Amino acid sequence: MIGRHKHCIALADYSREEILEVLDLAVSMKEVLQRPIKKVPSLRGKSVVNLFFEASTRTRSSFEIAAKVLSADALNWTSASSSVTKGETLIDTARNLEAMRPDVLVIRHSAGGAPQLVAEHVGCAVVSAGDGAHEHPSQGLLDCFTLREKLGTLEGKTVAIVGDISHSRVARSDIHAMTKLGARVRLCGPPTMMPAGVEALGATVHYQLREAVEGVDAVVMLRIQHERIGDPLIPGTREYSKLWGLNAKKAAEWLRPQCVILHPGPINRGVELSPEVADGPQSVILDQVQNGVAVRMAILYLLAGGNPADAGEAKA
Amino acid sequence: MNAQELQRAVKRLADEIAQRAKAGGAARDVAIVGIRRGGVHLAERIRAELARSLGAEPPLGTLDIALYRDDLSERGAAPIIGPTDIRFPVAGKLIVLVDDVLYTGRTVRAALDELVDFGRPRRVWLAVLVDRGGRELPIAADFVGARLQVADEDVVEVQLTEGGAREDAVVVKRRGT
Structure with a gap:
């Protein structure tokens, strides 16, 4: 969760505090990127699917590295080599991917609103990696x-x-x-x-x-x-x-x-x-570019880490 | 534990660490690492004492173990992550990990995992101000300031002036009070 949000789709919906929550956490994430071993186990066993309907090198690699530094498994799925070319709809594609039980779906799409539409049809967290002329x-x-x-x-x-x-x-x-x-x-x-x-x-x-x-x-x-x-x-x-x-x-x-x-x-x-x-x-x-990895680590960590259903107090 | 007892305990911890480090001929390789947040100020105090007995100030670092926790999916909101700051090479060092309270041992487990990602220390010792028992993992401290017998639902709090307390103290509270 980022503040009260389960997804990261539009900063228009985010408050100042919610934005700062991500930015403050990203400072610690950037420190991880400077270490000799750039890997921490916090999202071990979680998986992140990158669902890209539009060309992207920087953003997709950035999300992929961010997931891997946090020890999550990252799967890249691009529309050029997929069943979209066979006529599958966006929602069907997303539901099929969701059946593989990822924790986070990262979506880029040429149509504004696509990540929101997907978020309404899947149970996992959705992160927009850019949708049309809407938001990034x-x-x-x-x-x-x-x-x-x-x-x-x-x-x-x-x-x-x-x-x-x-x-x-x-x-x-x-x-x-x-x-x-x-x-x-x-x-x-x-x-x-x-x-x-x-x-x-x-x-x-x-x-x-x-x-x-x-x-x-x-x-x-x-x-x-x-x-x-x-x-x-x-x-x-x-x-x-x-x-x-x-x-x-x-x-x-x-x-x-x-x-x-x-x-x-x-x-x-x-x-x-x-x-x-x-x-x-x-x-x-x-x-x-480097800060992009740190910020995306913070987003993935906040959305994939923790389960709000059973909050418990930590012991030393 | 009152302020005076606490300060004496810190001094004794530092003396024991210095003694054992000297005996092992490793006095010059000592480095102190405090586990955030409770261990950080304690690590600073132990380091100041060690500087006197070893004749040189050992390097100091801090570890934030939030990214190495094993209970992320069991907790509510993701825990707040503070800075980890280790600016010296860990390889070959005699690392003294410092925490305020030793309880389940899970924090120490996470700290060890994180520490070895920075390099291969020659040896790692664990120093804690309070050992309250209740271990869930096979972990023991090398240096203990005080051992407390407390109930499971009790919380042991180490309050230090650096952390904003009026005076140094160790207090036992019932959870939720």
């Missing part, structure tokens, strides 16, 4: 973890999120988590990629990159998905890069020196981030 909760949590690590706190800090806000589940999870932790969030991107009414989530909207990033403590650069390029939303990568991409010159002129730069990956080098910035001293992109 573990990414939102690891971004907050990285910012707490680098900035000390999110309270009173300002974070700019730049890119395709409309299609970004990362942006949505980030906005929910960061505002709950006390940060001010600025959104920036092409007007065609800015959802109407997004201010209702507690963020401000900007269309000029300079105006959005000046004076902020952190910038989250979102990936521009290739399939959007050339469609009416943006004419081409060169124009996008010129107006909303971050290169060394803009970073030097507009960003505070202590501002950190995040990116959920994979990076389109030369589009949203120039290589000098992606690999530069302000970039914390690789920290995000």
Whole structure:
């Protein structure tokens, strides 16, 4: 359980305390990752099924490593090599996998709401690894973890999120988590990629990159998905890069020196981030990857460890 | 046990550890590891005493055994996990594990499992302030401050000033009071 939640699907439903519960635990989990033997027995005998209907390397490996460090068994199931290609429905697939008695189902799906639908039909804990343009909760949590690590706190800090806000589940999870932790969030991107009414989530909207990033403590650069390029939303990568991409010159002129730069990956080098910035001293992109494992360990530990039905007091 | 008795017991524990370490020619390899949370402050005190008798301050670490518990699926909410902090190489050391109360032995079992994941110590000793009996595993302490006969439903609490207590004491409470 994370607070009162049996699942981890949307940070919109999580309270500040519930988010902090995961982030605080992830600090201890990160320590485990620094040990000579990166394995603890806490989830021995538990199993985690990664159910991925969409391509992913980072997130899937991250969940897999997180499960293995905690000694849980991890099974990877990808739609390309599965009976989905034979026409099986999502719920049937999930029920069949559940019959193998996993403790946690980690789901990525191109349709927003898929993890919620599955959670309503299975008994085990469900973790969303990203659903459509809805949310990517573990990414939102690891971004907050990285910012707490680098900035000390999110309270009173300002974070700019730049890119395709409309299609970004990362942006949505980030906005929910960061505002709950006390940060001010600025959104920036092409007007065609800015959802109407997004201010209702507690963020401000900007269309000029300079105006959005000046004076902020952190910038989250979102990936521009290739399939959007050339469609009416943006004419081409060169124009996008010129107006909303971050290169060394803009970073030097507009960003505070202590501002950190995040990116959920994979990076389109030369589009949203120039290589000098992606690999530069302000970039914390690789920290995000390592922190991702720690945060996912915390999520799996909280959801798979313990059985609320028979709480008992521990003895020394 | 009152403050004075407690401090004397800690001093005696440290003296016995120093004596036995010297006798074994291992005085320079001693390292102290406190088991969170009760053993941490106690480990600091024992280390301060040992620094005097050994002439050098032994390295100090802490273990949080929450990830090594054997009762995770029997408990309610997952236990809170604190930091484990061992910054010295464990291999070849004479590790003195320190806890406040020895009861079922399950915490010590978990601590041993966790410790060996950091390396292969030459030897491990267990020092506890209070042994209250009630073992569920074949585990014994090498150094004991005091042995208490208490009922199963009693809770033995070691209160130290570092932990916020007004004065050092060992108190026995009935569970639920």
